[in-house]
Amino acid sequence: MADGEIKVDNDPVFKGIDPIKYEGPDSDNPLAYRYYDKDQMVLGKRMEDHLRMAVCYWHTFCWDGFDIFGAGTTDRPWHAARNDRAAADAKMAAAFEFFTKLGLPYYCFHDVDVTEDSATPDELSNNLKRAADRLAAYQEATGVKLLWGTANLFSNPRFAAGGLTNPNPEVAACAVRQIRDCLEATNQLGGENYVLWGGREGYDTLLNTNLDRELNNFGRFLSMVVEHKHKIGFKGKILIEPKPHEPMYHQYDFDSATIHGFLQHFGLEKEVHVNIEPNHATLSGHSFAHEIATAVSLGIMGSIDINCGNYQNGWDTDQFNLDVRDITLALIELLPSGGLDTGGFNFDAKVRRQSSDLDDLFYAHVGGVDALARALLSAADIIEKGEIAKFKAARYAGWESSDLGKMMLSDGASLESIADKAAATGLNPSHTSGRQEMLENLVNRSLK
Amino acid sequence: MADGEIKVDNDPVFKGIDPIKYEGPDSDNPLAYRYYDKDQMVLGKRMEDHLRMAVCYWHTFCWDGFDIFGAGTTDRPWHAARNDRAAADAKMAAAFEFFTKLGLPYYCFHDVDVTEDSATPDELSNNLKRAADRLAAYQEATGVKLLWGTANLFSNPRFAAGGLTNPNPEVAACAVRQIRDCLEATNQLGGENYVLWGGREGYDTLLNTNLDRELNNFGRFLSMVVEHKHKIGFKGKILIEPKPHEPMYHQYDFDSATIHGFLQHFGLEKEVHVNIEPNHATLSGHSFAHEIATAVSLGIMGSIDINCGNYQNGWDTDQFNLDVRDITLALIELLPSGGLDTGGFNFDAKVRRQSSDLDDLFYAHVGGVDALARALLSAADIIEKGEIAKFKAARYAGWESSDLGKMMLSDGASLESIADKAAATGLNPSHTSGRQEMLENLVNRSLK
Amino acid sequence: MADGEIKVDNDPVFKGIDPIKYEGPDSDNPLAYRYYDKDQMVLGKRMEDHLRMAVCYWHTFCWDGFDIFGAGTTDRPWHAARNDRAAADAKMAAAFEFFTKLGLPYYCFHDVDVTEDSATPDELSNNLKRAADRLAAYQEATGVKLLWGTANLFSNPRFAAGGLTNPNPEVAACAVRQIRDCLEATNQLGGENYVLWGGREGYDTLLNTNLDRELNNFGRFLSMVVEHKHKIGFKGKILIEPKPHEPMYHQYDFDSATIHGFLQHFGLEKEVHVNIEPNHATLSGHSFAHEIATAVSLGIMGSIDINCGNYQNGWDTDQFNLDVRDITLALIELLPSGGLDTGGFNFDAKVRRQSSDLDDLFYAHVGGVDALARALLSAADIIEKGEIAKFKAARYAGWESSDLGKMMLSDGASLESIADKAAATGLNPSHTSGRQEMLENLVNRSLK
Amino acid sequence: MADGEIKVDNDPVFKGIDPIKYEGPDSDNPLAYRYYDKDQMVLGKRMEDHLRMAVCYWHTFCWDGFDIFGAGTTDRPWHAARNDRAAADAKMAAAFEFFTKLGLPYYCFHDVDVTEDSATPDELSNNLKRAADRLAAYQEATGVKLLWGTANLFSNPRFAAGGLTNPNPEVAACAVRQIRDCLEATNQLGGENYVLWGGREGYDTLLNTNLDRELNNFGRFLSMVVEHKHKIGFKGKILIEPKPHEPMYHQYDFDSATIHGFLQHFGLEKEVHVNIEPNHATLSGHSFAHEIATAVSLGIMGSIDINCGNYQNGWDTDQFNLDVRDITLALIELLPSGGLDTGGFNFDAKVRRQSSDLDDLFYAHVGGVDALARALLSAADIIEKGEIAKFKAARYAGWESSDLGKMMLSDGASLESIADKAAATGLNPSHTSGRQEMLENLVNRSLK
Ligand SMILES: [Co+2]
Ligand SMILES: [Co+2]
Numbered sequence A, B, C, D: 001m002a003d004g005e006i007k008v009d010n011d012p013v014f015k016g017i018d019p020i021k022y023e024g025p026d027s028d029n030p031l032a033y034r035y036y037d038k039d040q041m042v043l044g045k046r047m048e049d050h051l052r053m054a055v056c057y058w059h060t061f062c063w064d065g066f067d068i069f070g071a072g073t074t075d076r077p078w079h080a081a082r083n084d085r086a087a088a089d090a091k092m093a094a095a096f097e098f099f100t101k102l103g104l105p106y107y108c109f110h111d112v113d114v115t116e117d118s119a120t121p122d123e124l125s126n127n128l129k130r131a132a133d134r135l136a137a138y139q140e141a142t143g144v145k146l147l148w149g150t151a152n153l154f155s156n157p158r159f160a161a162g163g164l165t166n167p168n169p170e171v172a173a174c175a176v177r178q179i180r181d182c183l184e185a186t187n188q189l190g191g192e193n194y195v196l197w198g199g200r201e202g203y204d205t206l207l208n209t210n211l212d213r214e215l216n217n218f219g220r221f222l223s224m225v226v227e228h229k230h231k232i233g234f235k236g237k238i239l240i241e242p243k244p245h246e247p248m249y250h251q252y253d254f255d256s257a258t259i260h261g262f263l264q265h266f267g268l269e270k271e272v273h274v275n276i277e278p279n280h281a282t283l284s285g286h287s288f289a290h291e292i293a294t295a296v297s298l299g300i301m302g303s304i305d306i307n308c309g310n311y312q313n314g315w316d317t318d319q320f321n322l323d324v325r326d327i328t329l330a331l332i333e334l335l336p337s338g339g340l341d342t343g344g345f346n347f348d349a350k351v352r353r354q355s356s357d358l359d360d361l362f363y364a365h366v367g368g369v370d371a372l373a374r375a376l377l378s379a380a381d382i383i384e385k386g387e388i389a390k391f392k393a394a395r396y397a398g399w400e401s402s403d404l405g406k407m408m409l410s411d412g413a414s415l416e417s418i419a420d421k422a423a424a425t426g427l428n429p430s431h432t433s434g435r436q437e438m439l440e441n442l443v444n445r446s447l448k
């Protein structure tokens, strides 16, 4: 096979595993979908088009099971002793076999995920070009599409103090170069978004940090990314992924509200959106639904890295999210706004380190896919029944229907005119029940 | 004594306690200052003028020691069976005796702190007028000044679902009225700031919450506050106090960065500043120094509610902050920016529920005052030695001194021009030590 | 009506609310059970006998909606201006009407919940006697039974530094007296357990705490409780409720494992069991399932205070638990051990402060009851399918089936003999997949 | 140089760094001790003998700066491409040069820290024998002593599901063998303790875990360790290091109280002690002082891994602890009990990943050593002044001095006799101030 050629379905890695099919809720087949029926219409749209699911390249194909306390555990035939060209090619073949067998429409990658180890920035640049050609061929052969690409600005030791926010201009310039290359590769591959995750854009201690310099550089270079996107005609969205800390003590992309503030400061709030991850929401003290609702309200909702942490440990465990109720609560914030546009649900999740078999990759994704589908069905039921929306509308009706509400929102209103009105009419209102438990019951009633 | 008259130093409540004096670090007198010597010059300014300390009215004079599990424990002669006019007057006399004996220049209050219980908004409005006259008389008599006033929009049951963000326009109108009245009272009293703390501006569940409506109303009414401030000629700053949650599940004023985003959205980022509280920083996952550094960098630094929580329990314990190192780390972020302008250090702190004696109020404040003074001396030493600032400057010097840095910050620079330059020069930089431990040692070296 | 007489169903408080009935999963009636069908057989036992549900007296009948930032919000006709005898009697009538309309078999109380305010310990003692007679009459009239009673050793200011662990012997003696009285009242009422929750048994600061004295006193007095239980012939279990902190900074009953250690230290591990609360599990860094599994494994499983917190805020919110998956995960740890013996599921949960209507009490309990029933059905399905248990058995089979496993567990085995055997046989085993995701999928498959 | 030979001070790695000396608080030399003057007498003992400080081998010599998001950053000449024999020998030479230059009396190690990579358990066993001989020679040559050794039962992939608690007897047997070998090596080297840290003794999910089996095996094998210690005449203490989670979701050695419960269950509470780490205390929701006070009270205090985390991030950052106040609070719990016996203060701390230079290792340790010494001086001052101890004694005096207290602690006392006495004497005590703030001020007053 010549260097540029790819192999598809020839000598499969996942032997004995057939494409995953929908078999309905009563199926006991652990490798079937019980809820994900991609062509089923939900709220007027195919399930597949609602969820736009993607497999991530890094956790599933690049991670060998190591953690901070121990070496890799996983049985992955494509993990050669080192990540040379042959290993990278084998990995890519396995990845597209996996995507295809799962039957999901998208994948996502970092530049270093799809390339062999590169000793220098020049090598990485060249290796990415070669990898992009191969990815294009695989996409063509399998129909799998690219949800988003991203540059890894955190693994190379040079990025220990950040990429775009590094104190050293040389390092920042390398970061810029990687982004330029990866944005162009993403464009070439028809990627529907380009993501920046501030892997180390933050600080470990304020004692050695010039906050103004770092934030200004971050804004400046982000503006350049947006400018370049337009220049090359990239149609996708530019996304930032909130995460409050880890690996850094503090990260500038703390949460959606913080990012919105930052974007406004640099006039980018119409150009950049967020890629929300439930586990990162947890780390920043928010629910998944809160982050979605906030991004929707601020007009910066982009895409979702679906996963979860657990609430007992304070780091990013990136587990497969099987919490149907929690996802449902997020979906009823998302769907009424029109749902995902160019975004999708990317499984930024990894099997536990003890789940060392190849099969475990399938179990994990099948469970994750089904939890999303089940949540979609549940959220659709809530929305179709409409009782929560109706309650909410009635609760705020005074702002549209009462004279006082209208006056308070009218053009001439002032602190004084409202206060005077309150005094003149002797306003002395009492509290009205918020009915939280009744509403929570309605959610449970619709849970599939 | 006629209704409008006040008493000063006549029949003192804190019998046997003399005005607190500075006696130096070697003093063993538990009711003397060991570090706070108000006229001592530090970095070219009197200690008193650096720290601008204030006693808060609520924790120290209104709280009776109750908590969610039990009734009041404290021995406070001004706590009559109910908070009627006589009780409120006795409380005010005790408060000014306390302020005076501590020798601190400022105090802070909520409208309901300084008034008797009011059955209606009308009564509150009238009671506040009377109280303001009395406060003015006490200020005149004692020389104690008002750091800030604020309206309590959270204790009355009507505010269960928020004040300015209440679903019911009638409740919001009452909130507006209280703010108008209290802002005017603050102005009358020469207050140097006016604070809004979103006591219940947030939500308990998204299921009954219209986020857009609440945020828009919040922005709208806040704009009216700013407008009214200018109209009445109030010279002080309008401040918002960040707090992520408690009592609400989520509060809109989550942290400084969130507030800055919100302010920009409504064009208020030049008009409104933040009142930072260490315990609230803790609840939002930040260090005290982080919140100060962020507010300074974003240009919204206002004032400080000095206190602390503990790191084991997740609610707002509002303890007196004796952590000199932690305060020092915040001060070295604050002082180089010019320090507090109209702001101050308000002791928004309460004695533990078990500290039930009158004396405990003095012990607590004396310890808190001294911790601030000691931190000021420590921070001044760090700043005067200048080693941390020098290290930091050198770390970022490439942005001003290297050709690459200058090019990256120059007008014509683009993603492409920087990436091309990195490629053309074969940039392949490595990491440089951030020297965190060495810098942390320098802090400890300067701790008094 | 003479003092000792009670009223039942005469002038109901919850007007217009009929007894709650089972209507099946398809019902849209918000005041019907959709899963709780008390006579339905599950794993060979009636649902009611599995779950043994109880309503708590305090949150539902004594709390007026106050929180640390504001006054009561709730509309409760039995809350007179003060809790005098008439108010206490009205409250009791309402409580039994509520229990009966819900159709749950049990309730739980603190001594101060069922009595009017008592100015002295003597009054409390007398008031409790009267209240117990009335409770007995209500139990007789309605068929509702007592799951457990407990003495409130935290609300009276005298208990600010603890009850049984108070530094002052006089306070500890008062605590002993209250326990004695309440244990005897519980016995009189046929209570199936007696609970001690260390409301303030802990410390706020080590600086004023003699840990040895407090722990030894705690053990000593707990032994006396056990002794007295046997003396008076009380047949129920003595339970301790773990909670790591709040209101105290640290509480001695931190979690189940800590309590087990404490019980062993005083030779009480056969005599005392635990009353586990999910929200307290959360506060101590554990999952609900963990606390159940630990208590079962240590042989101290007693009863459950069913509720939940949220994972964003760090205090005890005592919300109604609608997380069916989370409860199911706990039930599959509990049921195989034989389930609840004398214990039950007590709704130690309160409506949100904004849920101020009488109806909200019903919505909340109906939702909570149904979540438990749905979790029971889900857990039963997992247990009946048996796949998880089978996987687990196979994973540990080596300890019973292999020569090595048997040798390691045999009587003569030593560090040396095992190490020598490992060396002699050149043992060099590798890891086997733990299949976490596959098992998690099995749970989701059984969720109703 | 023949294989068994060692080199000392011959071709130093830390060139240009002289032995660290005490220069007093006024020194500005960043590589001098400002507080640690080892021969200074404090509370009747030399500083060195109080603190018994040790350098840890793993963080300082084995870790290359990698984290979960990126590769190693550190400049360490002994880190060859792989950890072969030459690299391991170079590392050992560097380690003893470092120990000696710091002038600290002790070090600590894991078996895999001091050996080259071993492909099999047999190789590890042999490599450890060789390494122990070399360590013995270094100890002899330098006078540095071994505080404790430990076996690494978490890095090899075979231990993914635990060591002693592994579901597979073969893996547990390998764990036993490693412990046997390492305990004997520790004995050979005159180690003063042997530590077991349950690196992966816990579970990731209850779904695949047999809690009874794992806990019973853990107890059983721990008993064998104790038995073997006595058999070989090892004089040191056996220690367990509490940690609540990380890497596992839950770890059995959660905290000191949990370990005490476990030890009692297996009759080991006199044989095994704890090795407390502040960062692990943080993770389990405790203060450092709490863990020390608990271990002292329960009689299981052993040794200390001194470090700290930060309170914002929820994982084990193992930072150098410069918080003098926090260490002081722990020392005033430790010193009155007699202080460390065979234990010491082991710097289980690592420089930040950005602190990549060799010099940073010195800065970090110098700062850590000085913080301990400064805390020792502070704690000694508190103890010598005696005011806190005196307050505490008075607070509990009623138990020894009052008739009621004596009666309650006397042999015949019962729930009934105490309750009757309380009733008969009409006890109605009130609360007495706990004076927390006054006591906290006393701590600050003594801080150096
Ligand atoms: Co992600
Ligand atoms: Co993540």
Ligand SMILES: [Co+2]
Residues within 6 Å of the ligand: B241, B277, B305, B348
């Ligand atoms: Co405040």
Ligand SMILES: [Co+2]
Residues within 6 Å of the ligand: B277, B279, B280, B316, B317, B318, B348
């Ligand atoms: Co606060």
Ligand SMILES: [Co+2]
Residues within 6 Å of the ligand: C241, C277, C305, C348
């Ligand atoms: Co409870």
Ligand SMILES: [Co+2]
Residues within 6 Å of the ligand: C277, C279, C280, C316, C317, C318, C348
């Ligand atoms: Co609770």
Ligand SMILES: [Co+2]
Residues within 6 Å of the ligand: D241, D277, D305, D348
């Ligand atoms: Co350690």
Ligand SMILES: [Co+2]
Residues within 6 Å of the ligand: D277, D279, D280, D316, D317, D318, D348
């Ligand atoms: Co650690």
